[in-house]
Amino acid sequence: MRLSRYFLPVLKETPAEAQIASHRLMLRAGMIKQASAGIYSWLPLGYRVLRNIERIVHEEQQRAGHIPVLMPTLQSADLWRESGRYDAYGPEMLRIRDRHDRDMLYGPTNEEMITDIFRSHVSSYKDLPMTLYHIQWKFRDEVRPRFGVMRGREFLMKDGYNFDLTKEDALHAYNRHLVSYLRTYERMGLQAIPMRADSGPIGGDDTHEFLVLAETGESEVFYDSEITDLKFGDREIDYDSVEQCQSVLEEFTSRYARTDETHDPAIFDQIPEERRRVARGIEVGQIFYFGTKYSEPMGATVQGPDGKPVAVHMGSHGIGVSRLAGALIEANHDEKGIIWPWEVAPFHVGIVNVKQGDATADAACEALYKELTAAGLEVLYDDREERAGAKFATMDLIGLPKRITVGPRGLEKGVVELTDRRTGESEEIKPELVAAALT
Numbered sequence: 001m002r003l004s005r006y007f008l009p010v011l012k013e014t015p016a017e018a019q020i021a022s023h024r025l026m027l028r029a030g031m032i033k034q035a036s037a038g039i040y041s042w043l044p045l046g047y048r049v050l051r052n053i054e055r056i057v058h059e060e061q062q063r064a065g066h067i068p069v070l071m072p073t074l075q076s077a078d079l080w081r082e083s084g085r086y087d088a089y090g091p092e093m094l095r096i097r098d099r100h101d102r103d104m105l106y107g108p109t110n111e112e113m114i115t116d117i118f119r120s121h122v123s124s125y126k127d128l129p130m131t132l133y134h135i136q137w138k139f140r141d142e143v144r145p146r147f148g149v150m151r152g153r154e155f156l157m158k159d160g161y162n163f164d165l166t167k168e169d170a171l172h173a174y175n176r177h178l179v180s181y182l183r184t185y186e187r188m189g190l191q192a193i194p195m196r197a198d199s200g201p202i203g204g205d206d207t208h209e210f211l212v213l214a215e216t217g218e219s220e221v222f223y224d225s226e227i228t229d230l231k232f233g234d235r236e237i238d239y240d241s242v243e244q245c246q247s248v249l250e251e252f253t254s255r256y257a258r259t260d261e262t263h264d265p266a267i268f269d270q271i272p273e274e275r276r277r278v279a280r281g282i283e284v285g286q287i288f289y290f291g292t293k294y295s296e297p298m299g300a301t302v303q304g305p306d307g308k309p310v311a312v313h314m315g316s317h318g319i320g321v322s323r324l325a326g327a328l329i330e331a332n333h334d335e336k337g338i339i340w341p342w343e344v345a346p347f348h349v350g351i352v353n354v355k356q357g358d359a360t361a362d363a364a365c366e367a368l369y370k371e372l373t374a375a376g377l378e379v380l381y382d383d384r385e386e387r388a389g390a391k392f393a394t395m396d397l398i399g400l401p402k403r404i405t406v407g408p409r410g411l412e413k414g415v416v417e418l419t420d421r422r423t424g425e426s427e428e429i430k431p432e433l434v435a436a437a438l439t
C-alpha cells in the first residue's frame, strides 16, 4: 500500500476523552472513530488488525475441530422467553420492536439461537460431539462503555457452543477450548492466563476467564508468579485426545490464579510470599460448562444409545475479538506509539523514503516495495512529500514491526537501514538482502 493513496487519518493531538493508552493510540493512529457511545467504526488500519485477529481465531478454532457458522445479530424475543432469559437479562439487552409489533433484540450472546438450530436438525447421539461457532457483532447496553473498544456496547465476539451426550464429553470440549485458546493468544504474541472465575448471566458450574496482565485492566487478579513462566509453545496437540487436553488443562490451572470473584485468601496465603502476585488484568475470553441449562427448557435432546431421549450437555466459549485489538496495544506500546506483534500487525514493514522526489531514492523504494510485496509481505510505503521526521513519527505511532529507511546517502554506499520497532536497533543492509532478512 502506498501511503499517498491510503486513508490513514492520524491525529497530532492526544484526544482528551481517552483515558488509557490503547484508546488514545487507536484514535491517534487512525484505527477507529467513535460513532456513538461505545460504538465504533473501524478505519482501514484498525480493520486490518481486526481481520488478522479474526483470521487467527478462525484458524485455531478449526484446528480444534470446531465448525464455523454465522448467525444474525437480531434475534426473536420468543426464543429467549423459552430459556427464561428474556426477562432475566435486564437493561443490558437492547430490545427492539419491528413494524409488526414483534419483540426482537440485538443479540448479547447466542446460546438460545444455537440451541434452536441444534434441536431443529440433530436428533441422534451419533452426530455428537459437535461444536459450532461464529464471529459476530454483539450488543450489550453497558452502563459505562469506556476505554474505547475494550468495553464497547457493540463489540465483535467469537462465541462457540459445544453439544455432547454426557457431562464427561462436554468437559473434554471445555478442555479442548482451553487448549485452543492458549494457542490462539500465544500466536498473537499475548500471554493470557486462565483463571477460575464466576459465571454471571451465562450460568453454569465451571468457568475460566483468560486474562492479559495490564495495569489498566478492569479486573483484580491474584496468582502464583510461577504461572507466568508457562508457555504453550509449538507443541503438537491431538484435540481428540482426552488425556492430552486434560494434561494441558492441569498444567495451566493447578497453580493458583483467580479473579476477585473467586479469590480465596486462605489458599492464596499458602503460596510462598515471594511468589504471590496481586495485579490487574484484561479479560480477553471466557469458557463455560453449563450442562443442560438451555437444552432442557428448550427441548434440545438426542436419542441416546439406548433409544431414550437425552438432553445434551453444553458449554459456551467466547473470545473478545474487538477487545483484543485494545488489549494487544495495552501489552505492546511505548511512549512513541504501538508495537505490533508480527502476526497481527496491519502491515509487516514500512518503507520510509527520506527524500521523496530524488530519482535514486524513489527507484530504490519502488524496487523494494515490489520485491517485498512479491515475497508475501504486507508493505506500507510512505511515499508522501513529507519531512523525514514526520514520516518516522507516523511509523513509530502505527507500530509496524520493521521499518526500512531509504535515502540518497545510504544508497551511495549501497545500503538501506533496517530498524526493529520493538528494540529500536538498526542495521545497514544491502537492498537486495532485505527480503531474505524479513521472511
Ligand code: 5CA
Residues within 6 Å of the ligand: 108, 109, 110, 111, 140, 142, 149, 150, 151, 152, 153, 154, 155, 157, 158, 159, 160, 202, 283, 284, 285, 286, 288, 316, 317, 318, 319, 320, 321, 322, 323
Ligand atoms: N456466551 C458466552 C461465551 S460465548 C459469553 O458471552 N461470554 S462473555 O460474556 O464472557 O463474553 C466473551 C468475551 O467477550 C469476554 O471475555 C470479553 O473478552 C468480550 N466482551 C464482553 N463484553 C464486552 C464488551 N462490552 N466490550 C468488548 N468486549 C466484550
